[in-house]
Amino acid sequence: MKKLWVIWGIAAAILTGFLTWAMFADYSPPLAGLVAAKTVFLPGKTTAGHYLIQEQCTLCHTPFNGVTNAACLSCHQAELMKGGDSHRSAVFSGPKAVQLVTMDVRQCALCHKEHRPEITQTGGVTVAPQFCQSCHPRVRETRGTHVDFTFDMCRGCHNFHDNSATNEKFLERHAHESPTFLPVPWPRAARAKPLRRTLTESEQDAPASLATTAEIRREWASSAHARGGVNCSGCHAAPNSQQAPLWVDKPSHQACAECHREAVDGFLQGQEGMRLAHNLSPLVPGMARLPMHVKASQQGLTCTACHAAHLPDRRAASVSACLGCHNDSHTLAYAKSSHARLWEQEQQGRIPAGQGVSCASCHFPRQAGHDHAAATVQHNVSANLRPNQKMLESVCMRCHGVPFSLDALADRPLIERNFVGSPRSRTLSVQKATGTATK
């Protein structure tokens, strides 16, 4: 009898210890192998994006205080503060506050409940489809164009946080655009000013003790880094207050950020870099929910995953880097698309630079910099990942008219096929907005 109690005591102690660790201990790299154990308390499937950092519960959960707005904003603030958010929390507070009718929509977690896959809808939204009705009950009467709509259709056009596109005025403005036109030329690639004079192969400054291969030296000598005067030590030497700088064999993204601050910051904001941003191990394709190539499943996503360390090549990073991992139908269909044909033509010099469409053209688009001369690449992949939520203005409209774009985006199978073919039907939204719809 006594023996049984001892056995029970030991078992209970082990279980308690494990659960206490899983609940209270922070994720730390030496325990990375226990990721699965750390997520033992996960009450349900985590939404896309968040699941990549789910083993670090405290990133979102404040112990005994639930999920606070502060936790959400620590990542999403910049995006929410963008113009066009007609529901940003400032609207509901202050002297001119709009009165809250039924629920405090300033609380992020009220509409975005996590770990509830059964009620989670597009955009991580967990509210009822008729949600807008509570505050906008008369919208069908006051707007003639909305007579035929029901309240569960609001979110088809409108985004709670960013209603700058697909509102009535926007649609009216763009109603007459043709399917393909180029209203804004793609920004030209930024050409960084050389820091110093171009370096030659013999000038490399790797320590003599290091057995550098001729190939590495040759690659570097022909790279933009050498042309811009960035020597080996430029990346590999870590700043050190002591005499000689420390040599780092594999510089981290922070080394890149010394010169490419904006790109790295963007990368860390997106799904691909968010684990690095939170000091977790780099994302590997094996963690993804999208189909990935098995052979690539354990390759860590750092800067050098797409940009070869010694001979960075933007063209390679634009297509072949993506195809190396992604294995979904949209990716696989790219080669047959008109976009790919244009990209080939651009590679062959048959059309002007900037008119070809690579993977990166849409998902890592160039954005005009402040001085309009140099453009930066948006390395936050999450900013341009979901066509219907985020890509109409930033991507599609660069080349295509809005009516055509909306038709294409409404055709889900067409997106799946990477736009091989034409949209199967016309959407009503533009016609509604301009009053040209025929009933």
Place this chain on the structure above:
Amino acid sequence: MSQETLVVIGTGMVAQQFCEVLARLGGMKSYRVRLFGEEAVSAYDRIYIHELLLGKSPDELILRPPVWYAAHGIELFLNCPVVAVDRAVRTVLTAAGESIRYDKLVLATGSVPKIPSVEGVALPGVFSYRSCRDVEAIREYVRRYGVTTATIVGGGVLGLEIATVFNGMGIAASLVEFSGQVLPQHLDQESATVLVQKMEALGMSVLLNTQVQSIRRTDSRLFLSLTSGDSIATQIVILAIGVAPRDELARACGLELGARGGIQINERLQTSDARIFAIGECVSFHNTLYGTLAPGYEMASILATNLVTILDPNQAQSEHAFSLAPAPFISKSDFAEIGVISYGTVFRDHQGLTKVAVRTRRAFRTLVLRAGRLVGACSIGEWSELRWLQDAIDQQQPVPWWRALRFRWLGQMVTSRVQHVSFLPKSAIVCHCMGITHGMLCEAFSEGHTSVKALSAATGASTVCGTCAPLVNEFLGTPALATIDTRTQKLFFSSFVACALILYLVFADRPPVFLPFADGTEFFFDARRSKEWTGYSALVLALLGLGVSLRKYWKRFTLGSLSFWRTLHACLGLTCVATIALHTGLRWGTNFNFVLLADFLGLTLIGTVLGMLMAAETRLVLLLPDFPVRKIRFKLTRLHRVVYSLFPVLLVFHILASYFY
């Protein structure tokens, strides 16, 4: 009504049994019974004549003293062999020349040992082994010559018995058997081989497949030459190659005999003369001879019953028939420490028989099956299931696969039968809660506590969990059913409903998804407040339910009876399961929550089965004595506790997690 004269020839055990039954049925009123025997003593227990060798006196083996015969009006003539029967005038002629008239004659002449027709069987030192006289002669010879080596001819039951008795006396015994195995009538080859190995381990030697050719005597030593070419030097030879029916009287008076000798009888045990009957080893029934006691006893009983009823006009039609021919025979002997059991068809009729043999630590056991039905069994070594086996073989019970498997694994067919409490050793615990042994109950009983209540009050037995109440009742001989608790119905009902509910929870389709309402509130199942209400309610119910453990294990907590708490436990458990159904919304949850719910449902499911079993236990024990209900209950209780043991830890973390995150 004038008495008929019933003459019985033979004073052996079968004749004795015949007289016993006749006397019991009051047959002496209708018959004047006259018993003639050639031996000097009245019927004695022939089975145990070997004990004479060990020093017992013949008087101790006598079944009934002469007074008994006198008391029942039976005329007993000892030392008075009958030499002839005259069927025409219905008389028997004794050796003394007396002629006795009979109305009915019963031949119970038994058998004589077979003597092989080889040279030297008449030499001094060569004995047969049948009667008291034989054994006394052997004893005398052994004593006089200081015999240290013996040879027994014949590997049947008798031969083995003599060999082991000699072995026990320190005489080196060798057995000579004509066939390829010992006990050819009782065992199959494999079992016989095992038996021989055991005998040899005890110091006996066994020679198979050989016959005695001749016996010679030089001085006080005997020399046997065998057909195998061997020769054995020995001091004494016992012939035990079998028996032959004593049918010479019947032959002489012209009664029909069987093909292999023996007096032919019909199923009414009548010979070809309707006034003459024959019973015991002297008969031949459908050309079968019987060399064991049991069929003889059965014949004796049947004949005595028939003879009594035949004169009673009211029962004239209800004659018993003898039908032993296809029935199995039993033999259970102890040769030294080696128990040998053989029942049913073991050796004969090899066609269509399947054998399953298993060697356990204690025994080598064989089952014989015909078309999946049990027709025989034998064992070298003890087999406690003999009683069960006999019934099963008599009924030719089918052997299901799991029973066969059980036999192969454990060497047992059934779980040990729940023994009547009176057969338990005095040290056996009857009431596990209070530690009351059978001996303590006996003591209290002898002190005058002779009712269940008084016994319980005096010893404390069955005052805690009540499981042993049937045993206490059994001890006092009162029907156990009387103690069935009215609460058991409630216990059974709530357990049953809870079990059904749990099974529904486990197997039901998942419910539809409930989206939150437009005002942001959630459906009952998902709302935080209802989660708290249902969760804490379930917790309180579960804590109350723990009262049963408190009552059982905490000696100072005596509020309410254990059966009350147990019933309450079941009712609370049912409510708790229902509450959890609301708490979870019939969803399993993931990860930790899944484990918790699975543990809870497993825990409660075992609990409900246990509840039903406990409620039905008193009935089950009576209805299915073979069903190990008590054993299953102990195991399930243990499992219930094991599954429960870490549940509190999980629950604490579940509650903690819902506030932590």
